[in-house]
Amino acid sequence: MLKRSTLSLGSAALCGTLLVSGCANHLSPRSEHEERVERKLLNHSLQVDIGEPKMLELPQRRVRIHDQKTFEVTEFEVTRNYDRYTPYQPWRETYEIPLGAVAVVGGIGANILNVVMLGRLPDSMTKDWISYGFAGLNPFMNVQSHGRAQQNLSSIDEVQHDKRVEYSSLPWSERPVEVKAGARTYDLTTDRNGVLRLNLLDSPFAEQELNHITRLQISVADDQDNARISATLPISNSLRGKLREAHALIYDDLEDDEVSQWVHRVKRLSELGMEEEASELEQSLIELTRNDPELQQQFLKSLTKDAGRLVADPGPSS
Template structure:
């Protein structure tokens, strides 16, 4: 006749059963799988658009970094199981770009998207001799042998615009009167430089904010002028 198990015996049997179920044999193998990446090529590319002759002071330029890796995958026994090439077209983000013009070197920088927004009417270029300016050179450098260059020609029409516009944009405003302000705003519009015209107008609004009478005179003259 079998006797029923005592409560403590039941608990002991259950504990042994659970322990046995939780124990697993560790996997065999000498090492975990791994991946090796070998850099095959590293280049930079400057994309200034299809038209390489500048007819406007503005040009958006894209700079990209191109990386080609050979990727090798190994199994746990360190045997090659796969080999492939991995190609990346990355933006050259927040990186320096050198611009050479008229024998002078300028340091520019791309934004977080790898874009360089060139403006030949920005303040750093006002000392250039636009009459003789024929070409500008852009240089991106990631290392001694990793260099990209791009030349942009400056059209005759643009040289003429730059020679006149640089004074319209940068001459001292406080030494001019309202009539001259209006002329400069309208003339920039006539030259096709709407961005600079609007910036000058906004700058004059800020300049006259402390003189309501002068600001009213400026606004009335602006309203009465015939803008293109």
Template sequence: MFTPHTLRLCSAAFGGAFFLAGCANHLPQRSEHEARIERILLAHNLQIEVGDPQVLQLPQRRVHIHEQKTFEVTEFEVTRRYDRYTPYQPWRELYEVPLGALAVVAGIGANALNVLMLGRLPDSVTKDWISYGFAGLNPLLNAESNGRSQQNLASLDEQQHEKRTEYSNLPWAERPVMVNAGEQTHELTSDRTGVLRLNLLDGPFAEQDVSHVGKLLLSVEDPQDGTRAEATLLVSHLLRGKLLEAHALIYDDLEEDEVAQWVHRVKRLSELDLEEEASELEQSLIELTHNDPQLQQEFLDLLMKDAARLGAKPVVSD
């Protein structure tokens, strides 16, 4: 059994705790509206277009790579409602109580004046001053304050508006492409348009004897979901027979050769139907002799005489 003294102590403690805790001053509810789009991936494909013919007759080939995706797109309208309140802080009563008393007196005076002015004063004077005053006078309630208000999510409402299917077809831009050539695998990179420029006489293939490689296996893979695609490009027997000789014509040391041997290299590449390589070698030799105009002219004259090629001098800027 509790004694009267104990009951009085409990009552005092409860009253003190209630006084210190106070009451939150609830503010008008706030709402937020937003549009949300949900995209679900339905299909993901990679496509490698090696071009025609599928058998390489020349050492160069432009390979186009595309990434295709299908999405289910759903649009939602989302409404969030928040309960707002001013948290109770007891020390604020030190200034809110006297201010509240002044606000009540001012509000009563404003209402009296409003009667004489036939109701022309705004509600922010006639009603809000009195509301603020009574909140300030209440020792268990702070006056409303938007500046230190807090909020809790009261409800969340989502309404679906539209559902549609979207398709995308984008280039495999600046991403890795694996090329298996015989016993070696090379990692190349597509350009920003999704094109891989293969050249069996350039890049990593120049350091490999590809004259015995009968096919190239190209593969791409998206590491995010493991989507993968492969394509095969055959190398013709005729091209394989040209590659070894063409490699020597392009990459053997040029500076130890005579001018006549330079012309022979360009002419022989042209005879092998490797016109692009012949033009590149011709231009390289013209640039190599840039600082020796006499040697450069000798090369151009002999090129015209023996190979019937009119080499174009590079444009020299002042």
């Protein structure tokens, strides 16, 4: 009795398995190919180029900062393989069974005719009609349909093609930089080329007494990868002795001065070795007198005569 019961359960399980597996009409498999690149960061460092000379002799300095990375780059060709099948829908059997019968009859007729025609008929008539017909007659299987096809990922194959080391050195573009001058710390920003423009006669350093500050400490950090670096830019004794006088020459009130005092300011800045600041003040005064051509010409002549500077005539104001 037990043996008969066990046999019945086994037969039922086998039939159920065949029934379920028979419901899906398998189609030809499909594959997708793509290339994948993996980039592994090996090293991340920052570089600060304080420029030349190593000691700051003039108020202005351009400091260049670079973000340097080393990567291990691996290229793969990836193939994804999919099993495709037509899912079973029972209601389709209402028209597939009659069509299947017609297809079987047609396929048999085509095969008989193919014998007479010495095998000249295409396989789509002699073989495909038969396959379609029997799939249609099977009540537990739908015929193949690419329009209703579904797919399952069956496997992924990866083949490594290349493995190399790449280096990158990019400007620290529009990123923060910390500059420490004595007890004060300033948060500055580089330009899009990764250049930090320092000017001890301009904000924020102009508001600080720098006579006793011997160096600037420049610090850069990338918190994402914990990359950090600091560089020291010493300030010469000579420059520190000139900063207060240069600041007064540039920022003290100009409008109440005579032309001779304007010329003296430009000339004195040049004598201090600050030619860039002298030229900037000169252009500011030319712009200030734009609406007074007579005063402007007086200033230009005095610059040439008393300061020995060659100044191009800006021409009439528009």
